[in-house]
Amino acid sequence: MIDTIKPLAKKTDSKILMVVLDGVGGLPLDLNGDTELATARTPNLDALALESQLGQLELVGAGITPGSGPGHLSLFGYDPLRFVVGRGALSAVGIGVKLSAGDVAVRGNFATLGEGRVVQDRRAGRPSDEKNAEIVAKLRAAIPEIDGVQVEIYTESEHRFVVVFRNPGTPLGANLSDVDPQATGVTPLVAHGHDAVSEKTAELVNAFVTRAEAALADEAQVNGVLFRGYSDVPHFPSFEDVYQLQAACIASYPMYKGLASLVGMDVLDVEGEEDALDGKVAALRANWDKYDFFYFHVKKTDSTGEDGNFDAKVKKVELFDALLPQLLELGPDVVCITGDHSTPSKLATHSWHPVPVLIRSAYGRKDAATRFTEEEAARGTLGLRRGTDLMPLLMANALKLQKYGA
Amino acid sequence: MIDTIKPLAKKTDSKILMVVLDGVGGLPLDLNGDTELATARTPNLDALALESQLGQLELVGAGITPGSGPGHLSLFGYDPLRFVVGRGALSAVGIGVKLSAGDVAVRGNFATLGEGRVVQDRRAGRPSDEKNAEIVAKLRAAIPEIDGVQVEIYTESEHRFVVVFRNPGTPLGANLSDVDPQATGVTPLVAHGHDAVSEKTAELVNAFVTRAEAALADEAQVNGVLFRGYSDVPHFPSFEDVYQLQAACIASYPMYKGLASLVGMDVLDVEGEEDALDGKVAALRANWDKYDFFYFHVKKTDSTGEDGNFDAKVKKVELFDALLPQLLELGPDVVCITGDHSTPSKLATHSWHPVPVLIRSAYGRKDAATRFTEEEAARGTLGLRRGTDLMPLLMANALKLQKYGA
Numbered sequence: 001m002i003d004t005i006k007p008l009a010k011k012t013d014s015k016i017l018m019v020v021l022d023g024v025g026g027l028p029l030d031l032n033g034d035t036e037l038a039t040a041r042t043p044n045l046d047a048l049a050l051e052s053q054l055g056q057l058e059l060v061g062a063g064i065t066p067g068s069g070p071g072h073l074s075l076f077g078y079d080p081l082r083f084v085v086g087r088g089a090l091s092a093v094g095i096g097v098k099l100s101a102g103d104v105a106v107r108g109n110f111a112t113l114g115e116g117r118v119v120q121d122r123r124a125g126r127p128s129d130e131k132n133a134e135i136v137a138k139l140r141a142a143i144p145e146i147d148g149v150q151v152e153i154y155t156e157s158e159h160r161f162v163v164v165f166r167n168p169g170t171p172l173g174a175n176l177s178d179v180d181p182q183a184t185g186v187t188p189l190v191a192h193g194h195d196a197v198s199e200k201t202a203e204l205v206n207a208f209v210t211r212a213e214a215a216l217a218d219e220a221q222v223n224g225v226l227f228r229g230y231s232d233v234p235h236f237p238s239f240e241d242v243y244q245l246q247a248a249c250i251a252s253y254p255m256y257k258g259l260a261s262l263v264g265m266d267v268l269d270v271e272g273e274e275d276a277l278d279g280k281v282a283a284l285r286a287n288w289d290k291y292d293f294f295y296f297h298v299k300k301t302d303s304t305g306e307d308g309n310f311d312a313k314v315k316k317v318e319l320f321d322a323l324l325p326q327l328l329e330l331g332p333d334v335v336c337i338t339g340d341h342s343t344p345s346k347l348a349t350h351s352w353h354p355v356p357v358l359i360r361s362a363y364g365r366k367d368a369a370t371r372f373t374e375e376e377a378a379r380g381t382l383g384l385r386r387g388t389d390l391m392p393l394l395m396a397n398a399l400k401l402q403k404y405g406a
Numbered sequence: 407m408i409d410t411i412k413p414l415a416k417k418t419d420s421k422i423l424m425v426v427l428d429g430v431g432g433l434p435l436d437l438n439g440d441t442e443l444a445t446a447r448t449p450n451l452d453a454l455a456l457e458s459q460l461g462q463l464e465l466v467g468a469g470i471t472p473g474s475g476p477g478h479l480s481l482f483g484y485d486p487l488r489f490v491v492g493r494g495a496l497s498a499v500g501i502g503v504k505l506s507a508g509d510v511a512v513r514g515n516f517a518t519l520g521e522g523r524v525v526q527d528r529r530a531g532r533p534s535d536e537k538n539a540e541i542v543a544k545l546r547a548a549i550p551e552i553d554g555v556q557v558e559i560y561t562e563s564e565h566r567f568v569v570v571f572r573n574p575g576t577p578l579g580a581n582l583s584d585v586d587p588q589a590t591g592v593t594p595l596v597a598h599g600h601d602a603v604s605e606k607t608a609e610l611v612n613a614f615v616t617r618a619e620a621a622l623a624d625e626a627q628v629n630g631v632l633f634r635g636y637s638d639v640p641h642f643p644s645f646e647d648v649y650q651l652q653a654a655c656i657a658s659y660p661m662y663k664g665l666a667s668l669v670g671m672d673v674l675d676v677e678g679e680e681d682a683l684d685g686k687v688a689a690l691r692a693n694w695d696k697y698d699f700f701y702f703h704v705k706k707t708d709s710t711g712e713d714g715n716f717d718a719k720v721k722k723v724e725l726f727d728a729l730l731p732q733l734l735e736l737g738p739d740v741v742c743i744t745g746d747h748s749t750p751s752k753l754a755t756h757s758w759h760p761v762p763v764l765i766r767s768a769y770g771r772k773d774a775a776t777r778f779t780e781e782e783a784a785r786g787t788l789g790l791r792r793g794t795d796l797m798p799l800l801m802a803n804a805l806k807l808q809k810y811g812a
Contacts, residue, residue: 031457032772060810061410062791063798067811080811081410090812346769350809352802353771375772375787384789 001077001388002242004404005395009244014398016245016293017284017332018390020075021320022068023302025342025355025374029310036310036345037356038373040317044324045372048335048360054369055382056354057390059341065352069093071340072259074387076295077243078236085262086174086231091162093258095154101235102171103164104201106227109180110135110159113213113224117187122180123159124222135222136161142215146207163227165204173198173232179209180226188226201230238264239293243395246290250283251297252276260295275300277319281326288330296327305343313345334361334397337372338390354384361397407794408483408648410810411801415650420804422651422699423690423738424796426481427726428474428662429708431748431761431780435716442716442751443762444779446723450730451778454741454766460775461788462760463796465747471758475499477746478665480793482701483649484642491668492580492637497568499664501560505570507641508577510607512569512633513562515586516541519619519630523593528586529565530628541628542567548621552613569633571610579604579638585615586632594632607636644670645699649801652696656689657703658682666701681706683725687732694736702733711749719751740767740803742796743778760790767803 026035059066059074060081069090070080085093092105099105110132112121127135132155139153150166165172175198179188191206193199205227216223239247241264249260249267252275257267268287272279275298284294298320304312328335339355356377358369369376378384382393395401432441465472465480466487475496476486491499494511505511516538518527533541538561545559556572571578581604585594597612599605611633622629645653647670655666655673658681663673674693678685681704690700704726710718734741745761762783764775775782784790788799801807 027769027771031768031770035771056789061407061798062795063800063802063807064410064414065802065807065809067809070811085811087812094812344769351769352799352807353769378771378773378787378789379785384791 001079001392002237005077005392005401006237006242008401008404009242009395010400010402011244012398012400014292014333014400016334016394016398017296017327017336018075018294018394019296019298019327019335019337020072021298021301021317021337021339023305023341023343023350024339025344025351025353026305026313027344027346027351027353029346035374036305036313037317038371038375040314040321042317042321042372044321045337046370048324048328048337049358049369049372049376051364052358052360052369053364053367053382054372054377054380055357056377056380056384057338057357057387058354058384059387063352065350066341067350068255068340069259071387072256075338075340075390076239076263077388077391078263079388083234083236085234087229088162088174088231089233090231091156092154092164093262094255095156095162096254096258097152097154097162097164098258098261099164099233100166101233102168103166103233104172104174105231105233106163106165106205107229108161108163109226110161110222111224111226112221117213117224119181119184119186119188119224119226122182122184122226124224126158127222129155129157131222132158132161135216135219138215139212143208143211146204149204151208163208165201171197171232172201174201174230176202176205176230178228179205180228188224191227233262236263240264243293243391244400245293247293247295248287248291249295249297250280251295252280253299256297265295266291277323281323284327285330301339302343305345306348308345308348310345334359334394336390336394357382357390359393359397363397407485407798408643411483411798411807412643412648414807414810415648415801416806416808417650418804418806420698420739420806422740422800422804423702423733423742424481424700424800425702425704425733425741425743426478427704427707427723427743427745429711429747429749429756430745431750431757431759432711432719433750433752433757433759435752441780442711442719443723444777444781446720446727448723448727448778450727451743452776454730454734454743455764455775455778455782457770458764458766458775459770459773459788460778460783460786461763462783462786462790463744463763463793464760464790465793469758471756472747473756474661474746475665477793478662481744481746481796482645482669483794483797484669485794489640489642491640493635494568494580494637495639496637497562498560498570499668500661501562501568502660502664503558503560503568503570504664504667505639507639508573509639510571510578510580511637511639512571512611513635514567514569515632516565516567516628517630517632518627523619523630525587525590525592525594525630525632528588528590528632530630532564533628535561535563537628538564538567541622541625544621545618549614549617552610555610557614569614571607577603577638578607580607580636582608582611582636584634585611586634594630597633639668642669646670649699649797650806651699653699653701654693654697655701655703656686657701658686659705662703671701672697683729687729690733691736707745708749711751712754714751714754716751740765740800742800744796763788763796765799765803769803
């Protein structure tokens, strides 16, 4: 898709607003009942639906439940089966670390080592997040770099931490063996690279292990590190490169900011706690003139679905509905409302069900939809599509795509 | 699809029932009239449709009329454009022969040879099936093996027979030239292999021709053999391997049993003649606890369509409808009803029209369908999809797929 779109994209003054209601697709609690969206009272969304075309998106493929990473990449036009972001990189992105092509992100566990470096506890007694941060601070001081390669160390939670190796100019490989023996009573393994660029990474990893153990020698319990799950970072052609868009991310959770930065969006500051909807609106308003694409993320529609709390999810939809007029009054040329995956309260987790999508522009055809619900979306004139179809449709509706062929 | 699904599949206790009404899609006799499905009185299917989501499947692609092989492979999740089963293998499978990767199946014609081995009749006067079987028995006695390679010979019908060469441990190739000159007045050709593994097969084929002519020297008319259409068998990753499913086939015609065995299903014994619907239900009931996936095949919806008998096809649909409650009372977690291709009575043959599909699980969204008809299916919320989308959807509805990415 990206390869087809890129030569057609052109710069114009029109503005696109993509609102992602995280996990917005739902299910009825009883067969043939109403979903969360259909239950919510949404006068503003209803009015918007009357002027819009609706449809359904499958983010990864039929029956496949998308993680937030693949779901968002699909919405941004990057085929999630081609642009695979590994566990290590997602952990890093998930705590807000900015990654570039050529970096390697590694998931680590703190461990307890006994006599002769034998692994006694692969999770170091599950330290508190505070203890984790204390250990990370020690390691940062002890290992700022190895052989000229930048080393960044981050707390994830409990025994989990993330290391990012950056060697600007010379990409590192991520095809190497684990340090974690996945057993106790044995010593940590020595990492081996499976190709030339990964041999360098293996050297870095082994040196890290040695230096970390030296730095933690005075610790009773958290005195070793184990690694598994190495990820390099696929090269993402940027939003500007592919779409000629100056794109801004308005989100408050690290994972989403990290994903947006992977594709080259500017991540705007948002004031406020948690979902910070008012702060997000303020950020949108303050930056309206500076960008032509806005990714506006709403998290709580997913969190409440994950909690299995149908009524709370309904309320979060209604909360967004109340906010919607403030977004629309900025006058975006193209408005899109959709989700990165479904999170039905009934399942209390992400699901495979297609997400509803709504597009309003001056160039829509007639659509019978009177509400933004899964049922109306399934009858919508946009049809059932892959998630990667969305960006070309938004670009087209913004009159930002040239004709293909003469 | 298979490559994406395989790492996500997980084993659970839920059970999937896939009913294939062979050739179930139809056409109205007059434009805007009712199809066979719409004409049939189907109270049980109607009730099921009320609780289900409907859609349409295109088994191979737009406008493409699927044979039964590609149609079924698509329903089972194997892209029929990638997993190509050649004519020889389909002939073998069609008469119920179990094939494995590395085997070669060959279509043969009995011929009449005159003086100097000149072909006089490429079909040996179209012998009866009984005569064919008598000749096959002679050949089986004369050629049980060649050079340690197993040789199996089967009657197809009239002048047609099938030979399967099996060389366990050393796969045979199927890239060789024909023995059949496709003309009379000339001698049979000598087969030549086009690659190393097929040279071995060519030797086997040529030896078979010589020994067959010797064994049939006392026959007046059926005294020669001609070969064309060699097929090796693609490796099918099994249902267990791909989906973690213990799958059972409940069918009574050899072709369908053969296709199911190609993908590693257990083929259950079914008592009774022809379509043997009661025997099939009995087999389903008897084996309900032993499997988590059941492929349940109904043949006569196709046969009556092939006969161009609209009313008879309607009756066969009604016959299945009467049976449906016995299937549902077993309590499958996911029920699917669909077809392997359309066979409209109006065309009296397979057609390219999408087949209707119905899925019922606890995790369906609202769908306006009140009947299982082509017309309602075309408005269904599952949309129009490739046949290979079906298995992921059934797996998802059975909660047998893990999330893709974090």
